[in-house]
Amino acid sequence: MSHIWPMFNQIWLIPVIPLVGSLVVGLMGRSMRRGSVALIACGAASLALLASLASFWRLLSLPPDARVLRHSLGSWIASGELSVAFGFLFDPLSATMALVVTGVGLLIHVYSIGYMGEDRDYHRFFSLLNLFLAEMLVLVLADNYLLLFLGWEGVGLCSYLLIAFWFERPAAASAGTKAFLVNRIGDAAVVVAMIWMILLFGTLDFQTIFTGAPATLSHGSLAASVLSLLLFAGAVGKSAQLPLYVWLPDAMEGPTPVSALIHAATMVTAGVYMVARSAPLFQLAPVSLEIVAWVGGITALYAASIALVQTDIKRIIAYSTISQLGYMFLGLGVGAYAAGIFHLMTHAFFKALLFLAAGSVIHALAGEQDLRRMGGLRRSLRVTAGCFLVGALANAGIIPFAGFWSKDEILLAAYASGHRLLWIVGALTAAGTGFYMFRLYFLAFEGESRLTPEAASHLHESPWSMRLPLVLLALGSATVGFFGIPPESGVFHRFLGPSFPVSGHQGGSAPSPSGIGLALAALVMAGAGILMAFRYYLRDPKEPEALAERYPTLYRILVHKYWVDELYDDLVVRPTMAGARFVSASFDAGLVDGAVNGIGSLLGSAGALLRRLQTGHVPAYVLSILVGAVVLLGYLAFHG
């Protein structure tokens, strides 16, 4: 083993292993048995996790200030001044992301063995899941923006393919298209940002840009603001923030493991990762940071408010994801980069857990996703209910579960940096989070059973391959927050610290009395939300309807998700479609087709004229040859 280890801690192995797994399963999986497919896919995921751990070990053996591993697989693009390498970078930030991606990814692979067990396209699913891991790892391990963008687009593609995995269902197919198209808006901004960076710095390499940025872009300059906002626009698309969040709830059409892995734990955090990675650029643009914080804060509250009234179990968790991503951006925006990434990590655990538990419920009820037809499931799904409860507590930010430590650190940082209003927004969101998480828990697992007879007969606890990841993730959700104690100077922060520029208001001091007070306040808000959920959904199940009747306008707004989908439909989709239809009818059918058909018919009629010369009458040919010869000779005789 010891002689394999030095080879195994090569960082380029981390993305290559799942890529190979994906190719093997994708190309040969059709003729394999399901067991072999699962073995190869999960084996690739676990090898990637081992490779990440090996590199992580190597990283830890270095002194804290020199914890950067680089490896280049060679030149990718060499064009004039610009050269881009297939270069990988393994620093504390990449290491955290790689461990989260491979760790949570492995558990979700294992879960999928059971969840997708009866699916027709078993090997396609696992091939795509492995491909996603590979692309995501390229994204987080890249040492330049272009390679990051390769992974960025790769995970977008995998997301599209996996949302539309059951493409026979029109809803799934259109949800995939929607996700892909909405993401393009942000991606276009990233492309513009990259082109600009090439013009400014002549390179896309992280290190060169970040060391050169303060000299090239002065602090607070317009260029720095616009450049960082372009990057943030990409993050808004990928991480489903206002106003580009609309694709994420629809993405729930995909299989639940996909929702857990891609649309909760990993891919949607790519935007957070990119902003954190670009922290030196954002540090130069206070305006951009302010915008990041506010977009995050407003999104957090907005998505939480929608989640209050939804009835689809997966959509509630999806809106919760948007809300938690908002927290992360709030943290980044107030300069608490480590706190944002810390929340990313804890969120990966508890949100994957919530989705997988929801998937276990859906699996147990043969596809039922509507909360109104659940209830009382705790009695038959003990493991699932227990794990879900842990996830809900973590998501609601209840001490001592993971979400508490990371979320309150973000709120503290917001308060400490002088963003009092954002703190209030965050605390309100915490109350909403407590309410919707426990509304979900109570409606699904407690109280009277409202199952359809068909679902009730199908009811069964999930197989071990699904319960094991649930239990492991529940353990993680309960404990992973302890890496962040004490706030701002825990193990996690000391490890991650060298990856980020030091911002002014990140004290790293011991928790002050006011800090504890603020944490308690947020905790009380979350507790109040939970109590309200208890009162309305467990004690007086009639109450919510009465409440909805008392505030019909508010209720309608929330149930219809602020009519944003309809608004986008009217403002963007319909005009675009109408324009496209007009152009297709006028320009395409008229000018383009007209030109093509016109040339065709011109040649046709010219041919029809010329074919009359071809009589098949040999003497006529001879005569014409003769005439031609005479004319030619005459010309040569008199003009030659």
Add this chain to the structure above:
Amino acid sequence: MRGAGCGVRGAMTGTVPLSAYLILSAALFAIGVIGVVIRRNALIIFMAIELMLNAVNLTFVAFSKFLGSMDGQIIVFFVMAVAAAEVALGLAIIIALYRNKESVNVDDINLLKG
């Protein structure tokens, strides 16, 4: 043609001038062309083509004599060899045509048209 070769030192010293040969040759060629154009019988057309070939042969030989070079006469042998091959081929085509069409009239042969 042997008559044209009676003068040893070239046509200019002989009794018949070069122009006479050329005029005769042109006349023969014109007759051949007219035959090809106006006649309808494939065999006659065929013979008219032979006439045109031989008109050209006559020109070659006349110039060969006039210029004192053997090249023209050599080409005449080639032309005659090719003409013989052409006769074999052409007659075969005409026979095949007659078997199909019961006719050697070129007006009846017009399948190859656009």
